[in-house]
Amino acid sequence: MDSGVIEGGLNVTLTIRLLMHGKEVGSIIGKKGESVKKMREESGARINISEGNCPERIITLAGPTTAIFKAFSMIIEKLEEDISSSMSNSTATSKPPVTLRIVVPASQCGSLIGKGGCKIKEIRESTGAQVQVAGDMLPNSTERAITIAGTPLSIIECVKQICVVMLESPPKGVTIPYRPKPSGSPVIFAGGQAYAVQGQHAIPQPDLTKLHQLAMQQSPFPLAPSSQGFTAGMDASAQTGSHELTIPNDLIGCIIGRQGAKINEIRQMSGAQIKIANPVEGSSDRQVTITGSPASISLAEYLINARLSSEATGMAAN
Structure with a gap:
């Protein structure tokens, strides 16, 4: 594609969302934010x-296409620089390609892949970049990650072409954007609010508060309004109890998740202890025991049920 198409026909306002590891983001921000400040000033993009x-972390670029x-x-240049400087200290002889992930609404991935994969093949061939569209949506969102690897020039050309496709076929329905989760910080519920504990600070978590309130409405337990709140697995003053659930064997996998990722997430968010019994011969069900404060039990139960119902309704979509 010649750059005239981009310059002329595509000069509209665009938003590109990049998904990066914390370490990469650190080098893009630079010391005291100098690097990102320079990028903002020189490009004119938000x-x-x-x-x-x-x-x-998610890096969002917004503004006219040229910016x-x-x-x-x-x-991309910054990422390329980082690869080169890490190469100078290593014995490796071949330089790894720059790899980047962009996040797009799942409803646009069909147009991007094309009938029988013809569009994505065309993009791969004309740009020389490797492009992979993830099969699964990112957690708690309707977005998918697209991984692009290659030389800086091939990646830029590839993203331009992806943007053309996305502008031609806008997303359908509501897009739930992917929000990366904090790395395992304890959660406290106090006064009907959920807070994540980070260092010395408690940061309000609106998404968790919503979940917590939903769990409270569905709670089988009479809960006294509490001023001290329920702390995730740390507050001994909140009376602990336990609750048992029976889950069919063929659905237990969706609760456990890959290498236990889902069950760990549920433990983390609810603060409850969750034990899954070993399969019993002759039984098609598994016993799940949830232990913790009433709030954490009901939240864990709510999260497990939400997981089960999304599995049941979303077999194809999951």
């Missing part, structure tokens, strides 16, 4: 970086 205590691609090439 560059927004999601909050910092997550293993993954976005300028900012985008500066980010």
